[in-house]
Amino acid sequence: MLIVLAGATGRTGRRLIPLLTAAGHGTRALTRSGDPVPGALAHRCDLTAASPGELDAAVAGAGAVVWLAGPGGGPVESAEALDNTAATALMDACVRQGVPRFVLVTSKGTDNPERSPDFLRPYLEIKAKAEAHLAGTGLAWTILRPGGLTDEEPSGRVELGKGLGRGKVSRGDVAAVVAELLGRHDLSGGALDVIGGEHTPAEALDALAPRLNIVDFLFDLERLGRVHLAVFGGSTGEAMAEAKAHFTGWQVSPRYVNYFEGPELHFSRSTRWRAEFGEGPGRHSGKQEYWVMVHNELGEGVFRFGLLRPEGSENHDPALVAAFHAFREHYPPPPS
Template structure:
């Protein structure tokens, strides 16, 4: 796969390129100068001055894009131009060019910049804006938030979770996690902190990934009561014969047809599944909604289940909402 790296000549990027090559990927390195980049195809592109056409050419034909670029100090204004404006423009180019995978490396603390020291806060707020933009693109994305970066030798061991305490991590170990994330679509839609730790990157990602037994999950979901099902495209049909779950009375969104056929849903027990819960204003209705999205191992959102309101009512049944919250708590793993 061709991987485009923004920031390939930086201190983390230089450590990443050989790892991508070792994994069998080709690398296109975006550089302002166009000078040769060992192990990669250099592509001249000044990210802060590039036009939409320039950025389209930069990501054309890629299977994944990695953002490692950073201003390396300087003013908040320069950080805004690179970490937010340029980064989001590159994301938009991926959308236009059909590049699905985007790994954004930012910084620990972007989840709550207001809790950070005052001198860091505006820089973290800039990175947080880029993270928010990425989440709305529809791309297959993962955000990685390293702690304090060092130039120490790689340890080959890290700690990964959606939230970690303070700490440091070697740039080489961050590069190893990024190289692993390129093909880890089960991490789609997630933001992870990374610090030095005791676990190899692949195993750390496995441990940080909520997994569910899809058959038990669906039967438990059915017990909630009034649930609406939308079926999206995905890869679960690869082993239909392994498990069949029969439901009656599912309300299925019109226009979504794949391996759903009448009341019968087919699932593979071999596939790793991840559940993403949410609530808030509905994209189309504007009303408060409660939903769970089920992702397959390729990071695709395959099923979306939402609570239904009683007929003629603008509000959800309080008992059903309480059941939803209990269901979410049951299927949400504790933080590592």
């Protein structure tokens, strides 16, 4: 995958590039000078002065963009120009160019700038504006909020979560978290604090979004009874063949098959998945619905499973609803 890196020549960016290379990614490094960047393809782009067309060219063809740029101190006006205006313009370029993923590295405290010292508050408020803009873009996004950054050698151990206490973290460890995030999609759509801790980045991320063995999950789901399946993804032949062969009590919804372009969905035991349960009025029917959405970490698509009503009935079978709730308890959500 091609990764576009804003802030590639900074102290964290320089540590991230070799990790991306080791993971098999290519890196396009955005720099004001266009000078060579070891391990990456340098692309000249002054983020604070680039036109929309120049930003489009900077992110074209990328699978993800990582924002590590920062003014490194200086006046508030400089921070506004880079951390908000330039960052949000790059996000918008990703939307225009169909870049699916954006990882934004900001700072701990952006969720509550008012609690920060007066000298720091305006800088956190600027970063918070960029975070809010990213959340509204429709991209698959993740925000990382490091604690106090150090240039110490990485320990390989971090703590990830929401509302973590005060702490420091090495730039190398932040880079390792970013590299791990880019290999998985099971934590898109959220903001995470990162400080030094006791777990590898992979372990820390797994604790927030545990592995879901999709094959066992599907056979557990079959025990519920009649289930409605809709597949959002690309070429879903393998998935549909598996469903029809093994889950004869399911009803497949052709309306939603191949709804999005993308690679083939599959039932691999080795791929991480994330389950989201829900119940309430259906978006289209307005009737009470019970469903589970299963997201593939590779971004390949989504399975949506919903309970079927008995033929001719406006209501679900109470026994089936009870089974759904029991099933839901068996797959609790990741810790918040």
